[in-house]
Amino acid sequence: xxxxxxxxxxxxxxxxxxxxxxxxxxxxxxxxxxxxxxxxxxxxxxxxxxxxxxxxxxxxxxxxxxxxxxxxxxxxxxxxxxxxxxxxxxxxxxxxxxxxxxxxxxxxxxxxxxxxxxxxxxxxxxxxxxxxxxxxxxxxxxxxxxxxxxxxxxxxxxxxxxxxxxxxxxxxxxxxxxxxxxxxxxxxxxxxxxxxxxxxxxxxxxxxxxxxxxx
Ligand code: AMP
Numbered sequence: 001x002x003x004x005x006x007x008x009x010x011x012x013x014x015x016x017x018x019x020x021x022x023x024x025x026x027x028x029x030x031x032x033x034x035x036x037x038x039x040x041x042x043x044x045x046x047x048x049x050x051x052x053x054x055x056x057x058x059x060x061x062x063x064x065x066x067x068x069x070x071x072x073x074x075x076x077x078x079x080x081x082x083x084x085x086x087x088x089x090x091x092x093x094x095x096x097x098x099x100x101x102x103x104x105x106x107x108x109x110x111x112x113x114x115x116x117x118x119x120x121x122x123x124x125x126x127x128x129x130x131x132x133x134x135x136x137x138x139x140x141x142x143x144x145x146x147x148x149x150x151x152x153x154x155x156x157x158x159x160x161x162x163x164x165x166x167x168x169x170x171x172x173x174x175x176x177x178x179x180x181x182x183x184x185x186x187x188x189x190x191x192x193x194x195x196x197x198x199x200x201x202x203x204x205x206x207x208x209x210x211x212x213x214x215x
Pocket of ligand 1: 009031032033053054056057060064084086087088162171
């Protein structure tokens with residue numbers, strides 16, 4: 001099964017992608033996570049991407065295309081995958097078409113999560129990420145001892161540098177100006193599902209699974 005999860009930053013793509021990957025037994029490929037890891041490790045890619053990511057801009061298509069081509073050819077993607085954060089431009093969608101034509105012939109489903117910009121800004125400004133396991137929690141969800149509910153690490157929560165108010169505005173602008181049009185491209189060529197991403201995590205997951213016809 002090949003799934004693309006699509007929508008504004010902070011709409012819940014990462015959270016839903018993790019749940020779906022585990023329920024469906026497929027790989028979760030987050031280009032944002034790949035870039036953050038490279039930045040942390042100060043690899044060649046990380047050094048190139050750092051300033052771009054921190055400003056909320058897009059890393060060039062040829063770099064992202066190269067990363068995705070390499071990852072999708074890995075063994076862990078052989079049973080299927082859910083792409084989270086890619087493609088973000090029409091050029092990336094075309095690169096993906098080319099990669100898909102070279103790997104196993106399967107149909108693609110695109111899930112679009114929708115929410116108002118105001119909900120997104122509110123969510124992202126309250127978002128903290130566990131630096132050990134990547135678990136995302138909102139400030140009010142974190143208990144007094146700041147213990148991660150997934151990996152039990154203490155004091156491991158950090159705020160992403162690109163979750164700063166000004167950078168969020170930039171990321172939302174980039175989405176509306178550049179990324180949103182990718183949805184129309186897929187409407188023509190793939191199964192597309194639109195879901196209200198402002199509902200609770202459980203409700204969104206249930207709706208996705210029912211629309212995918214998987215329970
Ligand atoms: P995300 O975690 O998906 O919100 O991605 C965080 C940041 O990584 C984005 O704001 C971009 O700077 C960069 N990024 C992630 N995926 C891509 C992509 N497909 N194309 C270009 N830049 C990306």
